[in-house]
Amino acid sequence: MKVFVNEKEVSVFAGACAKDAVRQFLCQCGEDAGALSAFVIYDSYGHEIGEDSPLHENQSITIEKTK
C-alpha cells in the first residue's frame, strides 16, 4: 500500500505499521533504518503515535528526530 512519510510517498506491505513505513523512508533517504528509535512519529493531526500503530492506504505520517 501507498503511504506518505514527511510528504514522501513510500510503498509498504498491506498491514504494515508506522515503523515499517519509517524504515522504508529512511532507507530511501540513504539513512540508517536501525535509527528508528531516534524518531518520534506523528499522525496527520500532529499527535504522537506508537511505532506499532497500524497504517492504512494513503495515510500521512511525519517523523522528527528526538532532541
Next chain:
Amino acid sequence: MRRIIFSVLLVFIQAQAAERKEIHILSVNDVHAKVENFPQLAAIVDSLRAIDPQLLVMSAGDNRTGNPVNDQYEPAAYPMVALMNIIGFDCSTFGNHEFDSRQAGLAKLISLSNFPHVCANVHPDPSLGIHNVPYVIFNIDGISIGVLGVVQLGTRGLPDTHPDNVKGIRFSPVAETIKEYEWLAKKCDVNILLSHIGYEDDIKISAQFPYYDLIIGGHTHTQLKGGEMHNGVLITQNVNKLERVTLTTLTVEDGKVVGKEAKNIEVADYPKKNKVVEELVRYFSENEVFKRVIAHADNAFVNTEELGVFMCDAIRSEGDADFSVWNVGGVRLDSLEGGDMTVNTVLQLDPFGNKCVELKMTGAELHDMMLSIYKNDDKRFPYTSSNLRSTVYLDPADSSKIQRLELRDANGKLLKKSKVYKVVANNYVTSINDAPHKDAGVDMNRLTSDMIISFLEKTKKIDYKGVTCQRIFKAQR
C-alpha cells in the same frame, strides 16, 4: 499523581454540594499484554477507588498480542484476563487482535473473564460459544451509563487478523451498527462509545453521532493530551503498551452531561505497585510453559548462519513459500547447544515480535532485494532458506560492495529472472528493501516466532550441522 487524586477529591466534594454527580472512568487501550505495568495500573485503580468506589474501568481493546508471557500461555492470553479480573475491569471491547486467539480461544477467554466483552458489530455463530454483548448499561446513583462497543473492519470487511481466525463470525459496518443503537442513547443519561476503530474514524463518528458524550478510542495508538473535543464529543486515546491511561470525569446534572474532563496518568513511572498483582505477574512470567520441550536438535548450531537457515526454513515451511529471507541482525543467538529446544529457545532466537510478510517476486526482484538488504543492513548479507543458495562476489576494489550475486535453487540452477516465486520474510526485511518490486506484499497475520514454534512442534527433530546458504568470495582484479 497525588495532585490529581486531591483535585479529583476536591471536585468530588464540590459536586456533592451542588447536587451534581460525577462519573469517573479510567480507560486503557491497546495494552498488547504489557503485563509488566499491571502492578502500577492496579495501584492507580486502588488509589482512585479509595476516592470513588464507583470508578468504572474500561479497555478499548487489543488487550493481547505483543508479549509471549501472555500469548504463549496455556490457555493463550489468559494472563491478561486474570490481571484484568483482579483489577476489576468493568468491560472491554474487542480489538482486532482479540481474534488472534482464534474462535475457541476467544470463547474460552470470554468465559474466564469477570467482565463483559462489549462489541455490537461482531456476530459470532452461536455454535462458536463466543458470548460478547453489544452494549452494557451501568447505573451509578441513579444515572444510567450506556456503553456501546465497536471494532475496526479492514478493506475486506474483517478485523485485521488472519481470516481463518474469524470464520463463522459475521461483522457489520461500524456506522451502520451505531445507528441501530440510537435507541440506547435515548434511553441512557450518559453515552459512551468504546471504540477500537482508530482516531480518524472516531472523529468521523463524532460528526455522525454527536449525541455521544465520550468516545474511548483505540487501535491507532494515538497519544492525545487528555481528551480532545470533536463535534461536542470528548475523544480519548493513548499510545500502546500501557504507557499511559486516561482518567475521564463526566459531570452529570438533571440527567445530562454538563462537564467533561480527561487527564493522562503515567503508568510505568507510577511510584506505587499493587503487591498482589506484582506477584501474579511474576508467577505468569516464570511459567513452566516456556520450558516446554517442542523439538530436539541432534547437533549444536555453531554459528548464526546455521540458526538463520533454520529460522528461514521454519517460516518457509509454515508460510508454504518457495523461499524465505531473514536479516542477520534478526538472529539473536550466536550459537545454540544441541538437545532439547523449548518455547523459550525460540523466543530468545526471535524476540522482536516480528510479523511474517508474503510477497510474490520475480527472480530478478528477489535478486535485487537481497542486494538492497545488504546495502541497508550494515553490509550484512541476509540468510535464506536452505533451498536457496547465494553466491556473492565482492568488488575487489571495495570489499564492502557486491560486484555480482548469483541465486540458485536446491538443484543448483540459477533462478529465472522472470519467474514469479512466493517469498516470505519478516517485516524488518520487507521494510528495508527499497529495490523496486511490483508486489508490495501482505502481512500474513502471524508472528515469525509463532511460526517457528509451530514448525518445531511438527518437525520434532532437526539437524543443521554444516548447513549454509551463502558463499562469499572476494573477486579477483
